[in-house]
Amino acid sequence: MSMFRVLDISSAGLSVEQARLEAASSNLANANTTRSASGAMYQPVTVVVGSQVVERALGMIQKPVVVDVVPTNAEPRMVYEPGHPDANEKGFVTKPGVDTLSTMMDLMSISRSYEANLRVFDITRTLLQKTLEVGSRS
Amino acid sequence: MGSLNASVVESISRELDVCAMKHEAYSANIANANVAGYERVEVSSSANTAQLSAPAAQLLHTHDAVKLDQEMAKLSSNAVRYEMLLTAYQQTAGILNLAIKEGRGA
Amino acid sequence: MTVTSIVPVSVANISASQMSSNEIASTQIAGAAPNAIFDTLLDHLQNVNTQLVNTDKAVQQLASGETDNLHQVMISMEQTRLAFDLVLQVRNKVMDAYQEIMRMQV
Numbered sequence A: 001m002s003m004f005r006v007l008d009i010s011s012a013g014l015s016v017e018q019a020r021l022e023a024a025s026s027n028l029a030n031a032n033t034t035r036s037a038s039g040a041m042y043q044p045v046t047v048v049v050g051s052q053v054v055e056r057a058l059g060m061i062q063k064p065v066v067v068d069v070v071p072t073n074a075e076p077r078m079v080y081e082p083g084h085p086d087a088n089e090k091g092f093v094t095k096p097g098v099d100t101l102s103t104m105m106d107l108m109s110i111s112r113s114y115e116a117n118l119r120v121f122d123i124t125r126t127l128l129q130k131t132l133e134v135g136s137r138s
Numbered sequence B: 001m002g003s004l005n006a007s008v009v010e011s012i013s014r015e016l017d018v019c020a021m022k023h024e025a026y027s028a029n030i031a032n033a034n035v036a037g038y039e040r041v042e043v044s045s046s047a048n049t050a051q052l053s054a055p056a057a058q059l060l061h062t063h064d065a066v067k068l069d070q071e072m073a074k075l076s077s078n079a080v081r082y083e084m085l086l087t088a089y090q091q092t093a094g095i096l097n098l099a100i101k102e103g104r105g106a
Numbered sequence C: 001m002t003v004t005s006i007v008p009v010s011v012a013n014i015s016a017s018q019m020s021s022n023e024i025a026s027t028q029i030a031g032a033a034p035n036a037i038f039d040t041l042l043d044h045l046q047n048v049n050t051q052l053v054n055t056d057k058a059v060q061q062l063a064s065g066e067t068d069n070l071h072q073v074m075i076s077m078e079q080t081r082l083a084f085d086l087v088l089q090v091r092n093k094v095m096d097a098y099q100e101i102m103r104m105q106v
Helices: A002-029 A100-132 B006-031 B068-100 C021-031 C033-064 C070-103
Strands: A045-053 A062-071 A077-080 A092-095 B041-043 B059-061
Touching: A002 A045, A002 A062, A002 A100, A002 B006, A062 B006, A100 B006, A100 B068, A100 C070, B006 B041, B006 B068, B006 C070, B068 C070, C033 C070
Parallel strands: none
Antiparallel strands: A045 A062, A077 A092, B041 B059
């Protein structure tokens, strides 16, 4: 059963990476917006990931869990675009405080983690199948 | 008659236990790699020889963060070892079966 | 040269008091040999039965989700099967031998 627990742990990892992916891609996509449908500005979000002890596992085994998706409260950026309809009197437009470069780096790490968890899942499945084949003869 | 290959099977079975535990530890490390402040766990090396009567005691908390590539490499080689042990058992059982059936097959 | 004659030894010449208790016991066991084989067989059958019961328990635990080790269950299933096979074959051989003896013309 510990193998089945591993499947559970890996899939938890996949879910977490997926949530982070959604947050990162949402931030990137909305990086250059100036207002939303309700008039307020886009608030970049970040995913808070915690660890949860896996039940009936060896004591210290934990799996990652999405605790919350919260706004980052990052300072909005001021970009100089005088012709923009939302520019202020000095010609600066307020845009969401998204650091595109570091978000792109995040995407790379998310992708690596996702692939790693996927490989673990695959390997575990293979090991389980091999275990079930013990005793069967061709 | 118990089992003619009992001692071999006993040691293979114990090694498999250790491999399964290690697999769980490595997988958890990889899954939790991006959790802030997570410290990797590992199976103590004395688990190879000791009786696994208290499996929880064999799990160590290190104070290192997870290095994804290293963890992945450890998991892969451990998985190969697991398969190797399974194969070793199947061969032993196969030979015993051959002896019992006097070579007349399954 | 003189050839010393060989005095024929018969059981009558040896008094019971000269026999050690071991010798007495061994002649008794020699006389009871066929039963000993069946007893041994029964003994081993008991062992196999115990193994079967334990394996059954292990499979039940697996079904109810309590167990930690799938590989343990698989290995013990295979071991039990081999042990049972062995006892079966030995039993067949013993039966064959018995029947052959019964067929012998007296």
